[in-house]
Amino acid sequence: MGNEEKILILRNLTMTYGNHTVLNGINLEVGHGEIIGYIGPNGAGKSTTVKIMLGLLQDYKGQVVLFGEDISSGNPAYKRRIGYVPEQAEVYDNLTAMEYLTFTGELYGLDRSFAEQKAKKLMEEFELGDVLHSRLSSFSKGMKQKVLIISSLLHNPDLLFYDEPLSGLDANSMMIIREMLAQLAAQGKTIFYSSHIMDIVEKISNRIVLLFNGSIVADGSFEELQAMSEKGSLSDIFNQLTGFTDHESRAAKFISIVEDGDMNE
Numbered sequence: 001m002g003n004e005e006k007i008l009i010l011r012n013l014t015m016t017y018g019n020h021t022v023l024n025g026i027n028l029e030v031g032h033g034e035i036i037g038y039i040g041p042n043g044a045g046k047s048t049t050v051k052i053m054l055g056l057l058q059d060y061k062g063q064v065v066l067f068g069e070d071i072s073s074g075n076p077a078y079k080r081r082i083g084y085v086p087e088q089a090e091v092y093d094n095l096t097a098m099e100y101l102t103f104t105g106e107l108y109g110l111d112r113s114f115a116e117q118k119a120k121k122l123m124e125e126f127e128l129g130d131v132l133h134s135r136l137s138s139f140s141k142g143m144k145q146k147v148l149i150i151s152s153l154l155h156n157p158d159l160l161f162y163d164e165p166l167s168g169l170d171a172n173s174m175m176i177i178r179e180m181l182a183q184l185a186a187q188g189k190t191i192f193y194s195s196h197i198m199d200i201v202e203k204i205s206n207r208i209v210l211l212f213n214g215s216i217v218a219d220g221s222f223e224e225l226q227a228m229s230e231k232g233s234l235s236d237i238f239n240q241l242t243g244f245t246d247h248e249s250r251a252a253k254f255i256s257i258v259e260d261g262d263m264n265e
């Protein structure tokens with residue numbers, strides 16, 4: 001692999017679906033140990049950016065360099081250094097947790113018995129040791145989410161792409177994952193964390209990147225973002241930078257339509 005000073009570089013990344021330009025010249029450089037909170041309104045293009053970096057979408061313009069190598073070179077080796085938790089997970093419900101984890105472990109190039117041992121230990125750490133051999137169809141949302149998080153880490157990747165990773169997790173489990181991500185970053189792993197839960201992004205990220213109308217409109221630490229807007233929570237900053245100030249009138253209008261022609265009146 002080439003120069004790895006920067007784990008991830010996007011140069012003028014542009015993506016168009018039909019005549020809809022979703023990403024309009026994204027430039028980003030991310031180094032070792034950074035936790036990037038990648039935020040933006042619904043439909044801003046966050047998942048599109050991640051899918052491009054995972055090699056799932058090819059017809060983008062611009063350059064994507066991961067671990068010092070342009071991903072368009074056709075060498076898939078970089079994928080083994082990536083862990084991914086998708087927003088909408090297609091877990092194979094008919095498989096047991098162990099079958100699913102050894103299957104994904106082998107996809108990442110792990111030896112089967114090594115993957116099994118690691119999966120068992122990690123499941124036990126999540127208090128899921130008793131259901132290791134149960135089908136995923138019997139798992140709750142949070143239990144499935146834990147299996148996905150384990151599957152993203154089995155091969156000890158250097159770069160993690162997490163899309164709403166904490167969805168469905170209880171408060172205790174969230175604290176464990178938050179702490180785990182902080183410790184992984186301290187070891188030099190890079191985490192690209194996309195979520196709509198602003199108070200968690202605020203706490204977890206050491207750098208926040210806000211995508212709006214196809215462009216990066218803010219890029220810095222939480223304190224730096226506070227300095228460029230009126231002080232407040234990340235949620236307040238998000239509203240300011242995306243020009244959103246009318247939530248009360250929008251909610252009132254929504255309710256007036258709901259109540260419109262109410263049969264009980």
Ligand SMILES: Nc1ncnc2c1ncn2[C@@H]1O[C@H](COP(=O)(O)OP(=O)(O)OP(=O)(O)O)[C@@H](O)[C@H]1O
Nearest residue numbers: 017018022040041042043044045046047048049087
């Ligand atoms: N396969 C596709 N074909 C056409 N348009 C698409 C396709 N995938 C995504 N889009 C469009 O691209 C835009 C960005 O979608 P994307 O899923 O990247 O947004 P997002 O920021 O991840 O949104 P959310 O916060 O709602 O998850 C949206 O307008 C979406 O409709």
